[in-house]
Amino acid sequence: METTDMQLSKASRLSVAPMMDWTDRHCRMLHRQMSRHVLLYSEMVTAPAVIHGDRDRLIGFDPAEHPVALQLGGSDPALLAQAARIAQDMGYVEVNLNCGCPSDRVQSGSFGAVLMENPALVAECVAAMIAAVDIPVTVKCRIGVDDQDPAEVLPEFIARVAATGVDRFSVHARKAWLQGLSPKENRDIPPLDHDLVIAMKALFPHLHLSVNGGITSLDQAQDFLDRGLDGVMIGRAAYHTPCDILLDADARIYGDPTGRSAEEVVHLMLPYIADHLQTGGRLGQITRHMLGMFQGRPGAKAWRRHLSENAHLAGAGPDTVLAALSCVTDKAA
Structure with a gap:
């Protein structure tokens, strides 16, 4: 599928977050029947799994799902570049690097939210991916981890990574606690700071910034767009009550009134x-x-x-x- 950067930028005004065990190909096909325009993401798949695993089972998709992006996990620039090339060859319109998942399994592989502590490595990873593909390379991150001060860490992280050529970030507006909280608790317990994400748009007006975390309605999504953010990423609400989020999304977010029941x-x-x-x-x-x-x-x-x-x-x-x-x-x- 030919998708221009402008089309993808418009699609990402609203996206369904990558969610492990949830946003598989069947989930995405369902969501696509509800909205023609929202940007859909795969579950996170590690770069080695993409390279060595059963690709059709892990990252196969129906072209009817478009626009659809692949989220990768990893911290080895060469492996991520190779996996990004595979994603492009398979027809994905974007490849996204996960810098937000707090699970123990992800930490043990030195990727996910732990990468917030190493923006230099993230920059090296995305630079290798950008060099390997023609499709956009994007990043999903947290506002910080553990005892980091998000107001200091997040702008430094974004600036360092954006210098490589990444111009689209999705920011989960919570810290991740790498020790002491489960992945489930990390989705609820750390307080949300949506205002910090909005402040990043003022600091980086040339970047496309989406906010993620705790957003449960299209009214909230529209409010964030009205406040200057470029996109909104919705996770659990889009999964648990998909019709509430997605059936009206085309009309309200994209100006396309041809909705479905x-x-x-x-x-x-x-x-x-x-x-x-x-x-x-x-x-x-x-x-x-x-x-x-x-x-x-x-x-x-x-x-x-x-x-x-x-x-x-x-x-x-x-x-x-x-x-x-x-x-x-x-x-x-």
Whole structure:
């Protein structure tokens, strides 16, 4: 897919954050049926896994997912450059370096949030990636880690990395505590500092800066855009209540009024589900991402229960999804 930097910059006005175990190809296909324009990200995949692993399983995707970006984890410039070339060859429109994940497994590999402590290494990594590919190289980071002072650390980090040619950053507006907090706690306990991210836009007006962390509605997203940020990245809310975030996103964020209903999205997923089953896949691999679609609507609990109880059964397929949908549509009638 040919995607210009200008198109990608517009797409990244709203993006769905890369989330481990969640933003796989099936999740992204669902989200794409809800919004034609939002920028979608893969789960984080390590550079060695991209180079040596089962590429189709790890980073394969359907062209219908575009615009879609690959997030890489790693700290070896040569390996990251090689993985970035593979991403480009496979058709991804962007490659993103993870400098924000706080998990022990990531720290042991000297990448993720621990890289906030070594901006020189990050600069070396992204410089190698930029030299290897023609697609944009971007960075997702935290505002700092552990006892760092974010007001000092974040501008230094951004300036050092931007000097290599990176012009788009997504900033999770929380510190990461590398010791003492679990990855789950790191998504909730450290306080948010959205104002610091906004201050970075004033310091670096030439950069495209997106804010991430604690954003749960399109109203919040629009407020950040109105305050001067270039983009908003939404994580858990886009996963757990995708219709609330994504069905109106095209109209409100991109000025495209051709939206779809949740019911239409379910029907659009049926051929994809049938194809997946035909190639040996299981229904639950897709429907697990659909459970929150009708959150807050009559019949939502019955929808979730029907899919949870039946998607794993032999012979489960599109009819199972339609039966679950009737729990919602019958309530609405």
